[in-house]
Amino acid sequence: MNAHDIIIRPIITEKNTALMEQGKYTFEVAQAANKPMIKAAVEQLFDVTVLAVNTMNVKGKTKVRRTRQGFTSGRKRSWKKAVVTLSAGENIDIFADL
């Protein structure tokens, strides 16, 4: 798997922009990727030093929809989130580099 396949996209939300101030960047990553792979991929893509990687699996929410035939239920896709902590003073331009 190459780095681009591991790091799928940055997650830009209110919460995550607040975390960026602490040098923590959040990405959606491939579900098959593990922490060492993510670390290597981030270091390679953004040319930074990664101190820590925290990952979690985000379960897709079940969505219930009313149709003529009654209720149909489905599930949004599940994905893997990784919060990457960089060494102090380093940063990533999340808009430029992906």
Added chain:
Amino acid sequence: MKVTTERLPKSLIALDIEPDAALVDRELARAAKRLASKVNIPGFRPGKAPRFIIENYYGKEVIQEEATDEIIQAAFKEALKQEDIEPIAQATIEKLELDPFRFRVLVPVEPTVTLGDYRAIREDYEEEEITDEIVQEAMDQMRDRHVVLQELEEPRPAQEGDQLEVVMDSFVDGKRLAELEAEAAMAEDEDDDEDDDSAEDTTDEVADSTSDADADAEESDDAESDDADDEDAEDAEGEETTLILDEKRLVPELYQGLLGAQAGDELSIDATMPEDHSNELIAGKTVTFKVKVNDIKQRILPDWDELPSLEEAEGDLDTLRAKTRERLERNVRDNARRELVNRFIERVVAETEYDVPDAMIRERAHSLLHEQAEQFARYGIDLDRYLELVGKTHEEAVDELLEPAEESLRSTLALRQILRNENLKLEDSEVDEEVERLLEDYKPEQRAIVRQRLEGDLRPTVAASVLDQKLRDRLVEIATGTAPELTADATAAATDTTSATETAE
């Protein structure tokens, strides 16, 4: 902040302003905040997105655009303060660069008004003398207002002072006057479309005066001139009108011819019009009047000692006469002064050099338009409706007023400058006096309310009119060569009064 100024002609100052980076940045941040609350960015609650997110989402330009107005406002205000410039009209932005933020504005400032040697201008003060005859005439008019018309009990020939109801038509050289006038009016229209006033000026006054009866005649004349063409020229039908058998009001031949006429008579009277008659179609010509007398009424004038106007003169005819004379003299004096001042201002304006910014003229034109609109508003036509009626846009209407606006500005500016030069000042006590004087015209029970207004929101207006009066008095003094010499002290102080006069205006 870096500001460079450059003086341009027409009383414009060009300001090149480069606001401090801190100011720009602060405004950009504020603009981003404003934008954030307006736009919806997924992942963020409204108003919570940080600036760099918005910049990436919508582009830097959007924020800059949003911030530009504010930056310019703030920087412009600061620059004016820094350079001590007082704009007198809307400034215009000439150039704008965003990175680094720099702009150039053209600020119209108080125009330089270079007066000619207005103190050397002399105009003659011409006052018409009030003779006993003029007073008598005014008295007669006063009496005339209370005339009572009475049907004749028994038919009799018309006498001096009677009112005749007639159908009258006038012919010059065998042609009906109404037709000649219609032709003349048409020729006039073709010559010059704009000048339709003059056509009305030449509308006849058949009888040689300005009495009400004549005014009626003119009106019906206008109304009938249209179908006059279809009629036979020899037809005796003319317009109905009333004539008062009075030597002073009718041309002599007409007067003589009608004297002794009976109701039902049809007369043809030739009369030679005076050379200086206001209607040039008939001036100096022989006019044939075809008159059919329909009715004769006796005019009963009230006795002098029963005149209702006597009430205001404590019932005394001599007092009334004196009051009338006083009123006439005051009118004549006011008129003479007004004309003198107008002539004076005209010459001052002609001798003054101006440097008036276009924006100032435009602003004046704008206010002129709105003054006009206010007049129409009385008839229930608002500005938009009015513009629609004349088929012009707001811009066009303002454009058309540029010329009168410039003229009126010129005299205002010249007068303002004179006011400064002459160092005319206004004391509070003078305004108080004027307020008291104005109050005299009101009924005692109204005075309290009026006083409140005059001493409150209307006080500046009163002050302005007092100052205006002072200025006019001084102009008359200058024109007649009786003005006091200006002291050097006064000229030096002239600059100080600038602010005072401006508040008065």
